[in-house]
Amino acid sequence: MEILVAKHAGFCFGVKKAIEIAEQTALKNKGKAYVYGQLVHNERVIKDLQKKGINFVENIDEIPDNEVTVLRAHGEPGTTYQRLKQKSILQGSNxxxxxxxxxxxxxxxAIKLKNNGYEVIIFGKKNHPESIGTSYCIKGKDTFIAENPEDAVFIVEHIKKNDFKKAAIISQTTMSVSGYKQLIENVNKLSNSKFEQMHLSLNDVSKPFVFVDTICNPTKQRQYDTEEIAQKADIMIVIGGKNSSNSKELAAKSKELNVETYFIQSASQIRKEWFEGKQKIGVTAGASTPDVTISEVVDKIKFFAK
Ligand code: SF4
Structure with missing residues (x-):
């Protein structure tokens, strides 16, 4: 049995940095700090940080005034900063x-596109904190969010109904690269106006209908590696938090390629029978999965392979 582990798997630099900030903040404050929301979408990471004294809250009202607070990696709407300010929790201070x-x-x-007259549409998950945060930069709750390539029909309807003369599509950083490509192709098939790619630097805002590739490179690397391994493997093990958008995309990518795929959170979920008769086992992990979890999964597979 051969185990193929994706070269780019596990923590991305953004997640590493967020954990470092939370740990250092708790250390400086004698083990006491608040984090608003899930710092990263991984249950094990959250539990480890809780042991170091970090309190995770889902509601800002649960944070007492003046308390040292850390904001998660996914970005926050401006309202979060305003509400924290009312509690005397301010950048440059606590x-x-x-x-x-x-x-x-x-x-x-998003802001630059909006300021240049574009109706900005997001390809993302409506309930994901990143999309909610980005929406706030544009139209708040009224920002149009397309969750999958089939939503192209609603994008076209939205533009027609409102007679927008300029529209731009951007993506949540952790969405599927192929899904985004498909969405744009679908929109272009259904619409008279062709959406053209605009560079991230937004150097030419004269084109009326554009899309910008805002999927982050660590997400792309994990998707490309997963695809490469899945093409060779008999079975794929995808490791990631249950709520981790980028991990779910990796599992979806692998399933799309018709490979038997298991999406797990820890080595304890692995079953021996999955590997019976299998020669090549692919292992990949989302950007919020710690290296130790990946090692435990690989060790467990090796144990079953004996
Ligand atoms: S997945 Fe991308 S955007 Fe999200 S934290 Fe990692 S590097 Fe940053």
Whole structure:
């Protein structure tokens, strides 16, 4: 039996940085700090940080005034900063922002497009904190979010109904590369106006209908590696948090290629019978999966292979 582990698997730099910020903040504050929302979408990482004294809250009201607070990697809407300010929790003082710079880049792209007259549409998950944060930069709750390539028909309807003269599509950083490509192809088939690619630098805002590739490179690397391994493997093990958007995309990519795929959170979920008669086992992991979890999964597969 051969085990093929994806070269790019597990923590991306944005997740590593967010964990570092949370750990250092708790250390500096004698083991006490609040994190608003899931810092990263991985249950094990969250539990480890809880042991170091970090309190995770889903509601800002649960954070007492003046308390040291860390914001997650996915980016926050401006309302979060405003509400924290009312609690005397401020940047440069007791607020530590772990927003990934690549998410901030998407916010800046969205704002610049909006300021140049574009109706900005997001390819993303409606309930994902990143899409919610980016939406706030544009039209808040009214931002149009397309969740899958089939939503192209609603994008075209939205543009026609409102008679938008300029429209731009951007993506959540962790969406599927092939899904985004398919969405644009579908929109272009259904619409009279052709959406053309605009460079991330937004150097030419004269074109009326554009899309910008805002899927981050670590997401792309994990998707490309997963695809490469899945093409060779008899079975794929995808490791990631249950709520991790980029991990779910890896599992979907592998299934798309008709490979028997198991999406797991830990080595304890692995079953011996999955590997019976299999020669090549592919292993990949989302950007919020710790290396130790990947090693445990590989060791368990090796144990079953004995
Ligand atoms: S997946 Fe991309 S955008 Fe998200 S934290 Fe990692 S590098 Fe940043």
């Amino acid at each position: 607020l530590y922002d772990a927003t990934c710079p690549l998410v901030t880049l998407v916010h800046n792209v």
